[in-house]
Amino acid sequence: MVDQVSKIVGAVERIDSFPTVDELSEYVDKLVDAVPGRVTVTEIGRSRGGDPIREVRVGSGARQVVVIGNPHPNEPIGMATIRHLLGRLTADDAQTLGATWHFVLCLDPDGTRLNEGWFAAARTRTGVARDFYRPPAAEQPEWCFPTSWRGTAVGTPLPETRALMGLIDRTRPGLIVSLHNADFGGGFFYTTGGDPDYWTELTDQLTTAGVPIYDGEPDVPGASTWAPGVFELPSFQRIAETLVADGVEPLAMMYGGGIRDYATPHGTALLVCELPMWVDSRVTDNTPSGHSLASVLCSTATAYEEIADIVSGVLDRISERLTGRSPFERALTDTVRALRGNAIAKRSATESCTATLGEIFIENYVWIGVARLRAGGMLLRLLDEELRHEPSAEVAAERAHFAAVFEKWCTDIETNAPGQPIPVHSLVTIQSSAIVTAVGRLRGGLPL
Template sequence: MDKGAEDEVSVVDDVSKIVGAVERIDAFPTVDELSEFVDRLAGAVPDRVTVAEIGRSRGGDPIREVLVGSGAKQVVVIGNPHPNEPIGMATIRHLLGRLAADDAQTLDATWHFVLCLDPDGTRLNEGWFAKARTRTGVARGFYRPPAAEQPEWCFPTSWRGTAVGAPLPETRALMRLIDRTSPALIVSLHNADFGGGFFYTTGGDRDYWTGLTDQLTAAGVPIYAGEPDVPGARTWAPGVFELPSFQRIADTLAAEGVEPLAMMYGGGIRDYAASHGTALLVCELPIWVDSRVTDDAPSGHSMASALCSTATAYEEVADIVLGALDRLSDQLTGHSPFERALTDSVRALRGNATAKRSATDSRTATLGEIFIEDYVWVGVARLRAGGMLLRLLDEETRYRPSAEVATERTHFAAIFEKWCTDIETNAPGHPIPVHRLVRIQSSAIITAATRLRDNLPL
């Protein structure tokens, strides 16, 4: 066996040893459950685990950092950057238990685990964390904040001379942590909902990218084969994309005829951490999988026509949501998080429709790409917007009932049921057991950390 092969086997062995066996669980932890776990852990091994409050959310919840290890290189791991993406909280709970048990497993690093970056939004999703996870069931309890209220995308930056970004309290807490630690690596733990798994990195090499996607293959999760969901992202390898800077994202949107500053409200972590030379890893794992996302048979349709169909569907969803909001404008106050999220969804859907329609890709789309457009992008847009609109209407019915709200709810519920029936019939997906998702994310994190220890490119 040559030296390179021996090194690769050593890294794989290190990853397996540190991640260990993952307990079978049926639910994602809530904000309070994860916090209680951390308090118990710190009480049990106070010499190895330190808990600190690094800020407060807009709703007054503490943003908590847990420190493990004492190595020179700093690693920051972020849970729930988007509140509908709870895999990371389960992953953090598992990894904390492993790293706290043995200092030798910390890979010569100091680890900073941010338990939950958006606790306010996460609490609005907790209703589905312990339930049977169906795509339509989760949609009925779904919440995702508007872009301006997403802590991971509100960092200060500029574009073509215009200052951008009004950091939220949660963002400022993360800014302080980054400036205090100058991390060599930041890992942000996301969900990709449905389809296949993928990763964003700021660099690396073929061994690194394969090491990440091998975790998907080992768990039976298909590697996402579509286009990246961040404009301007380049493909490093199948299922691994470059995490682009705000500048590249904005330039790409502008070239597609979309006003960037109408789509984005700040820079990302990459932009803010760039001055520290920080490498980024973003883990995007699906809660449900469907092997059709990898079907490479020709569809008989051009990619441009498929994207145009998606654009039309986006606009239809936007029109339905905006129509409901307009008809109830005299009653809505703007205070509901669901109303703000829906108003932003309309904006984003219209901008994404413009970008999709500008595509000139004349090649024949694969059946997998058609399926992704229909049931990953369009399906997700319908379920997310529809679920939040139904929650808004139910909220109005409870607190400000009126004949107009009742009529609107009856009308939209029929539309939403059709969308749900389409998903349940044609693309329900196969839910991935939580412990397998935790193993994939944990293995990806430790894969990156072993490379950091060994001074390999990230």
């Protein structure tokens, strides 16, 4: 199977940027003209902003596979991966592994367009932060599926979510692959099952590319660990129960079910690929630190609260200017809510084991560092947006004050954890190989 995966994936073109929404769509249009009869493009819905949600179908086998690009708009590796796989699969029908493939080019085109400023730029952690956008939880299509919690209906599907629901109901897929990327740290995967061979095949893709395997705690509450770098994708119910146990109100943190919740009645297996854009070998340093893990997590909670206080303070002081029209305002309000909830969960940890230096590094420069860069970049974009809309000495003063804080955060990252950017072609190779591995197992009737 390893040889077959390598043959199907082939050599990935060396590229320095991620495709934009329009570039990927134009590529597909040209592909339809180049290989007529092998590609079918269907508009399965429209985004809230009016962009088409396009599904590209390749192959004609009985097994159905859905691959989702950009479920989160700041995670564009998947769009580059889809472009590569479309080129490979349409070149030879035998490459489809007896499946019908349904590629959702970009699930959130509106949000993706707000990130495109960094897709072709020199990729630094702080450079990306300055053009960063991530929607609030209630505006994330992959987490707005209808479900219920203790008798309460949860989840109002967005137009993008409804488009995906229709595709799932129509195809009843054996496998859904959702293509994500982490910012910094190691690579990891979520699955709904499998076996040690499968999990090793997935993480071997990381090792081959020189990407560290993330072996810390999963970032989704309630997720179990199948193997180092491979976690179980939990249901909404499991996540909610875990949050309750941590003293957090689930419906204050989540606004709907995930794909697993919706696709489970169809017997669908899921694979989520989480790849970092930067790496640092310190994430795998297992040297004991002399500090308990609980105390380290408590420090993270304090840092989360400090970020939330800074952001909410700015929002409060300019509240008379804010109308809710800005995606950055909505995202930041949600960021404050999430940081406070995550702080409660971190502070509830009681692990008495000694934290490793790697775990401390991850808390400081993955979780805290990412939170600072994301919140800071979006807050500056909001303030700039407000100044363009209606110049104000008050807003200009807030911007100047916060810009100094943000520059300190950026200097800390650039000095202590800039990371080594992973070449785009390596990221595409890992994701493509993981997808083909899973589809090969689907064909062979192996657990996923």
